[in-house]
Amino acid sequence: MPTIKDVARRAGVSTMTVSRVINNADYISQETRERVEQAIAELDYLPNALARSLRFKQTKTIALVLTDIANPFFTGVLRGVEDAAVAQGFSVLFCNTDESEQVERDYLSILMQKQVDGVLLVPATAHSEAATQLRVRGVPLVAIDRRMHTPVDTVRGDSERAAHALTRHLIELGHRQIAAITGPTDVSTANDRLAGYGRALAEVGIPLNPDLICVDDFMTEGGYRSTQRLLHAPVRPTAIFAGNNFIAFGAFRALREAGLSVPDDLSLVTFDDLPSSWLMSPFLTTANQPAYEIGQRATELLIARLNGEADTDPREIVLPVELIIRRSSAPPHDDRPRLPVKTLE
Amino acid sequence: MPTIKDVARRAGVSTMTVSRVINNADYISQETRERVEQAIAELDYLPNALARSLRFKQTKTIALVLTDIANPFFTGVLRGVEDAAVAQGFSVLFCNTDESEQVERDYLSILMQKQVDGVLLVPATAHSEAATQLRVRGVPLVAIDRRMHTPVDTVRGDSERAAHALTRHLIELGHRQIAAITGPTDVSTANDRLAGYGRALAEVGIPLNPDLICVDDFMTEGGYRSTQRLLHAPVRPTAIFAGNNFIAFGAFRALREAGLSVPDDLSLVTFDDLPSSWLMSPFLTTANQPAYEIGQRATELLIARLNGEADTDPREIVLPVELIIRRSSAPPHDDRPRLPVKTLE
DNA sequence: CTGTTAGCGCCTTCAC
DNA sequence: GTGAAGGCGCTAACAG
Numbered sequence: 026m027p028t029i030k031d032v033a034r035r036a037g038v039s040t041m042t043v044s045r046v047i048n049n050a051d052y053i054s055q056e057t058r059e060r061v062e063q064a065i066a067e068l069d070y071l072p073n074a075l076a077r078s079l080r081f082k083q084t085k086t087i088a089l090v091l092t093d094i095a096n097p098f099f100t101g102v103l104r105g106v107e108d109a110a111v112a113q114g115f116s117v118l119f120c121n122t123d124e125s126e127q128v129e130r131d132y133l134s135i136l137m138q139k140q141v142d143g144v145l146l147v148p149a150t151a152h153s154e155a156a157t158q159l160r161v162r163g164v165p166l167v168a169i170d171r172r173m174h175t176p177v178d179t180v181r182g183d184s185e186r187a188a189h190a191l192t193r194h195l196i197e198l199g200h201r202q203i204a205a206i207t208g209p210t211d212v213s214t215a216n217d218r219l220a221g222y223g224r225a226l227a228e229v230g231i232p233l234n235p236d237l238i239c240v241d242d243f244m245t246e247g248g249y250r251s252t253q254r255l256l257h258a259p260v261r262p263t264a265i266f267a268g269n270n271f272i273a274f275g276a277f278r279a280l281r282e283a284g285l286s287v288p289d290d291l292s293l294v295t296f297d298d299l300p301s302s303w304l305m306s307p308f309l310t311t312a313n314q315p316a317y318e319i320g321q322r323a324t325e326l327l328i329a330r331l332n333g334e335a336d337t338d339p340r341e342i343v344l345p346v347e348l349i350i351r352r353s354s355a356p357p358h359d360d361r362p363r364l365p366v367k368t369l370e
Numbered sequence: 371m372p373t374i375k376d377v378a379r380r381a382g383v384s385t386m387t388v389s390r391v392i393n394n395a396d397y398i399s400q401e402t403r404e405r406v407e408q409a410i411a412e413l414d415y416l417p418n419a420l421a422r423s424l425r426f427k428q429t430k431t432i433a434l435v436l437t438d439i440a441n442p443f444f445t446g447v448l449r450g451v452e453d454a455a456v457a458q459g460f461s462v463l464f465c466n467t468d469e470s471e472q473v474e475r476d477y478l479s480i481l482m483q484k485q486v487d488g489v490l491l492v493p494a495t496a497h498s499e500a501a502t503q504l505r506v507r508g509v510p511l512v513a514i515d516r517r518m519h520t521p522v523d524t525v526r527g528d529s530e531r532a533a534h535a536l537t538r539h540l541i542e543l544g545h546r547q548i549a550a551i552t553g554p555t556d557v558s559t560a561n562d563r564l565a566g567y568g569r570a571l572a573e574v575g576i577p578l579n580p581d582l583i584c585v586d587d588f589m590t591e592g593g594y595r596s597t598q599r600l601l602h603a604p605v606r607p608t609a610i611f612a613g614n615n616f617i618a619f620g621a622f623r624a625l626r627e628a629g630l631s632v633p634d635d636l637s638l639v640t641f642d643d644l645p646s647s648w649l650m651s652p653f654l655t656t657a658n659q660p661a662y663e664i665g666q667r668a669t670e671l672l673i674a675r676l677n678g679e680a681d682t683d684p685r686e687i688v689l690p691v692e693l694i695i696r697r698s699s700a701p702p703h704d705d706r707p708r709l710p711v712k713t714l715e
Numbered sequence: 716c717t718g719t720t721a722g723c724g725c726c727t728t729c730a731c
Numbered sequence: 732g733t734g735a736a737g738g739c740g741c742t743a744a745c746a747g
Contacts, residue, residue, distance in 0.1 A: 079421055084420070421740035
């Protein structure tokens with residue numbers, strides 16, 4: 026592995042001159058420059074970014090710390106992040122926390138040691154100390170998808186409004202017994218979605234029924250468990266608002282196993298779903314967040330911070346969410362008992 | 371940002387002593403160690419990994435360069451890679467090439483400059499010079515999913531065998547006119563899958579019909595275009611073997627638009643599909659590759675190479691693929707012309 | 716057990 | 732235009 030010294034020796038100049046060529050500084054004679062460039066080519070020399078970073082105090086690397094890349098929403102975010110990062114010459118260190126605060130903490134420590142220039146974080150919880158940890162060390166942070174207790178740059182979809190729209194849609198179809206299943210209360214998206222749901226109910230004077238509100242994790246299993254609970258509750262809901270796609274998948278499975286069909290027996294609406302190009306027959310009514318754009322905008326904001334631009338108060342970018350109405354939502358049947366019907370296959 | 375010097379000053383020792391504590395070397399008096407540890411805690415000191423890496427010539431960072439993270443198969447690979455990497459104290463630099471050789475080349479250059487310890491690569495093409503580039507610089511490489519022309523460590527699913535099984539399945543259902551749609555011929559998985567397809571046909575004496583073989587990209591659009599072509603071909607196939615999940619999605623769309631139903635009018639089988647927990651009603655017959663395990667095994671092999679273990683010839687790990695038979699494949703109808711039927715909704 | 720010296724590869728500063 | 736010295740933060744090798 027040749028170093029700058031080898032190049033200098035071969036070109037018959039000092040290392041400083043080589044350095045000038047690499048960083049294409051001024052005041053180099055055309056002739057020297059060519060000689061150096063040739064030596065570089067002959068030796069197939071590549072500068073050592075480690076050494077440069079040590080001097081420049083800049084690694085041209087940012088980190089993306091998120092909770093679960095298997096969620097297609099976050100896959101979209103990652104694509105947006107990467108494209109925006111590359112466009113500005115940055116690399117992306119990828120970290121998956123699986124919603125664990127402990128893992129998040131450990132990662133952040135490593136990232137600070139590795140001197141990443143900035144961090145994009147989907148915080149496992151709203152009270153994550155990440156913001157403080159990073160600020161102390163002067164590492165810029167942009168939160169993605171979820172708000173944090175500490176004031177911090179944030180890019181996210183408008184969960185409250187979207188949840189309101191989904192719930193409103195159910196109400197307009199005639200539903201009154203609408204259940205909500207969301208993630209942990211210390212995750213802002215769960216709260217915001219529940220708030221939007223509540224606002225829609227309040228607008229038409231439907232009281233909140235605690236029996237119809239389930240809080241579990243944001244995973245398939247959470248949706249499955251919660252739905253089973255709902256089916257044994259005193260009042261059976263005619264519609265379920267699932268706080269995210271995984272919850273909806275779990276809910277659907279529980280309904281099917283109970284011999285209930287969507288939307289004949291219950292309507293089901295959710296967030297994010299799957300890319301529609303993947304679906305044989307798109308089915309779920311959903312509030313679709315602009316995942317790619319969220320990742321992109323967050324990265325651009327982060328890099329702007331790195332460059333010292335926009336050095337104002339924390340900024341919050343809230344992107345609109347698109348409502349996609351499909352077959353999983355329909356008017357409720359009357360409430361006379363009905364025989365379970367085979368689910369749509 | 372405190373450095374080792376600050377810690378040394380505060381603890382009243384030399385930097386070397388601090389270094390020894392950090393790396394928990396032997397021969398430190400209990401008392402000094404405690405004093406240093408206290409100084410570290412008080413200053414909230416974190417060692418600069420850049421400086422350490424410069425000395426150690428080890429960054430504890432590997433790169434994962436793949437073609438398209440939006441493909442759920444690669445998402446699974448990434449999860450496997452990350453888990454295995456973290457378990458051994460490595461971080462993962464993530465790079466998406468979008469099947470572009472140029473992007474791949476550019477990334478590799480950056481990665482070498484950043485001194486990654488090793489590279490996991492899904493080569494954009496089999497003739498990628500990546501292997502040579504990296505070898506020259508002594509950076510270990512493990513290819514994932516696809517074989518390369520240069521001999522190199524590889525971890526992949528058994529595409530040939532799986533394609534054979536899928537085709538065999540169609541034959542056993544009674545199909546004789548079986549079309550194949552695959553990706554570019556300079557991608558080994560495309561070739562292997564075509565080979566498996568051909569072998570299955572040959573076994574039962576069905577001649578290869580060039581009209582029934584389409585080569586396009588591995589994307590939804592490729593599947594869509596190819597299927598449209600097939601529908602205008604002299605012989606209409608009764609079944610389509612799609613080279614990957616995206617091709618299958620595109621094929622399905624083209625069939626639906628043509629008013630054809632699966633499996634009533636044509637059977638459709640493919641690779642990878644989607645995680646079944648996401649599906650409302652799993653539909654596609656598929657050869658399911660162990661994505662997570664592929665990522666995991668590749669990472670373990672790479673790290674073994676870094677540690678100088680297993681310094682033998684390039685190794686090829688071929689993992690078995692699971693055949694999942696679902697509703698998209700069924701016996702063919704007789705070949706009398708039929709009215710187009712609405713697709714299953 | 717602890718400290719000093721030197722250097723990883725590069726670049727900033729200041730001469731020449 | 733170019734080069735020599737010094738240092739980024741850390742540690743290996745050697746002293747003591």
